[in-house]
Amino acid sequence: MMRSYISILRETIDRLREIFEGLVTDATEFTTGDHYEEFGRIAAERRAVTEILRSDKLHALQSADVRYNIEYMTANELTELTEMPNPCRFEGTHYWHWTPLLDEDLLRDILGKPLPIEKTHSGPWILELGAGNGTLLKKLKEMGYNGACMVGVDISKVGVDRIKEAGFVGFTDLKPLHLGSNPDVVFLSYFVDRDSDQRGTFERVVGILRPRGTLVLEGLFPCVMTDSNGNTYGNANVTKGNDTIEDIELVVAELGRLDMHLKRVIVGERLVYSLDGAEILPSYTLVFKKN
Structure with missing residues (x-):
């Protein structure tokens, strides 16, 4: 039986304090993310999804022969899927995540205050790998950072496609990436x-x-590269x-080899769902500065 999130979180915070003392400077901050405002903002969406996942409709999806390849489902899309005349089974491998670990205060602390947008390209330049639907980018734009x-x-x-629909530049890989300027901040969001x-990478x-x-690396640790069905996702040549x-x-050692210095460790939680169900997992953000 999986240990509770609270017990894992408490153990991890204690061990993080001990281990990272020798790896980071005095400026390091350890932050436990409760983020009640963020949970409140998405509470209705979360309840809607959880209700579907726990209902008989989900069983119909799981037992259906027809498969429907949809990714990053919202509650509305999941509802439509379960109400189709012939239930279809979710086949996508990219599951929707809610509750960004970094709240607005932490984001401002990392990025600095938004600059007045007087011309098309007024920084900071921000690149997100693992951007999903562009949720974080939309959040940053709402906070006053320049979407351009x-x-x-x-x-x-x-x-x-959804990133582009929201007005941002989007790519499916790094190869065609032409920023015109080196990014000031890179987010690796549930990518590692x-x-x-x-x-x-x-x-x-x-x-x-x-x-x-x-560099802001947010993810679930340990980095398990297989799901409950035995599907393998990545090449764990670091973790x-x-x-x-x-x-x-x-991860800290590998990035240290590349002249990146760990500045902050943030511990919080993240809601994840798939056909296996929904659960809250401990989540971690590592903030690095390039020397």
């Missing part, structure tokens, strides 16, 4: 445990990041997937 200086990358074509080449990201730039602290240390 944001780029989202996701392996899901559905996600990238689905990556086809962790080490290569770190090297490419650090290579394009501006000097003194910031091992056995232990939370071990994987975090491996």
